[in-house]
Amino acid sequence: MSGIVSSLYVQAGALSAFGQAISVIQANVANASTPGYASQTQTLEALPEDIALGSRGGVMAGQVVSSRDQYAEQAVRNQQTALGGSTQSVNSLTNLGSLFDITGTSGISTALSSLYQSFSAWAQTPSDSTARQGVLAAAGSLATAFQQTASGLTSAAVTANEQLQQTVSQVNTLVGQIQQLNTLAAGGNGQDAGLDAQLNAAIENLSQYVPVTATEQPDGTYTVMLNGQTPLVSGSQQFALNFDQYQPANPTYQNAPPLARITDADGNDITSDITGGQLGALLNFRNTVLPSYMGDANQAGSLNTLAQQFADTVNGILTAGNISDASADGTVPAVPGVPLFTYDTTNATNVAASLSVSSTITPDQLAAISPGPPEVSNGIPLALTQLENPQSAADQYNGESYTAAFGDLASQAGNLVNQATEDQQVAQSALTQAQNLRQQVSGVDLDEQAANLVEYQRAYEANAEMLTVLNQLMQDTINILEPGTA
């Protein structure tokens, strides 16, 4: 009789254990598409059978083991960070590229070309008031084009500041969610697969904005660090980020546009630690890309230096000329030329934004006479026309014409867009790869992985050779359009 009872106990225990295992399997199937979910395994433990000790044997349900692999999770997070950063860069830089139109239909390039044409027309008829009026109008258009580009850069900076503020808020919101989930996890038994899925989905979402490392704690909570250095959440404690703008100490250029700064919960400046994700890309755009054009405390900005040097060169040529000659008897002196352009001389980072045609200059004040010797009646407009294809270093900007220099600024912006677009494509592929690799480790045990690795090692022995093939392929591709077709 006792044998039958014992057998029933064993079978009942086994049914209960297998019932739990089936529940785990059902949960796996139901959550196959749940973001952040990792398949669970119900372990079954064999019970010892020892009649002398009253042990009936059978099986009992053991721990539920998650197949989640933190190494694979971190690899996915890293690629999410790369994709978030490159996507943000594409968005920011595409808007920047539109400010530098070199198609010849608008902007500085077109205005510069029109001004050179007006100089040429003036050189042909130096006394003609219409030609002189044309110079003033074209100069005004160029000044407006510089102002508009500078204004566009300022707007881009304002937009970037707003996006930085929004992104920091988004990061703090996500970190807050993780903190709340951590609190729930700490109150449970550390085996809630649904909670674990929510936590990992939130951390993966966060990794699009900032580079994070996450460490699972024995109680099921996660400690999340920004770039492995700054704590964002630990257990039930959240550390909020802050955004503000600042002027660096001892600036070379006073009144320059401020820079963006991110501080941690203790007020420490952690801007330089944020090297990736949407926030990293925004900081790079705001603190590196934009200042290279519009200036900051330590640089005037290429748009400002271009505007200033062009204005100074034109003004220098005009003021070296004469509006009218001296009288033959010398009683009436020659009337020297006056500057065409004015700008804010107190702030080198505000030149492009403040560039304008002198409000007091009139067409007949444009100096056409080059005093020489020999004196040339249209020498000044001729010298101004020469700026289009300058022969002397004094008329050049960094060794090239102003048109070419502006083209360089535009192509620099275009190259940044192209590079960001390519980075985005690569990051998208690398993210897919990391997700596939994570999928491969999900649901298999480490012994199986170890066995796989022997195969992987063999496959990767060919790695160096494959890189060589890729390098050769790239070299062939680069050379391939050269013969007779370039």
Added chain:
Amino acid sequence: MPADAAAGLAAVCAEVEDACRSLAVATPAALADCENALGRATGELRRGHATWDWKSGVGAARAERTRLQTRIRVAERLLSSAYRYHEGWLRILSTMAGGYSARGTASGLPDVRRISLEG
């Protein structure tokens, strides 16, 4: 009649895209496929360079060349990324095989009485 250079470059690009697809999966079998695809791409490019018609459609050929360059860069990045991933895995497993967990604590011995059901 020689093949159009743009079409030839597009075929090479398709092979490199195949290699990228294999690298995105990155299993040992997929890596072997990748190696084969890259070998075909290299062969086609070298053969085609001498025989393709370069006179017509230079603009299209140039566009295909740019596309090919981008795909090669993607393949390089995926190969490096997969390599780093598996190298990291190897380090973790080597540590565990040495009796330590990834966090430096002693790794437990496997429970010989334990079986598992997976789904």
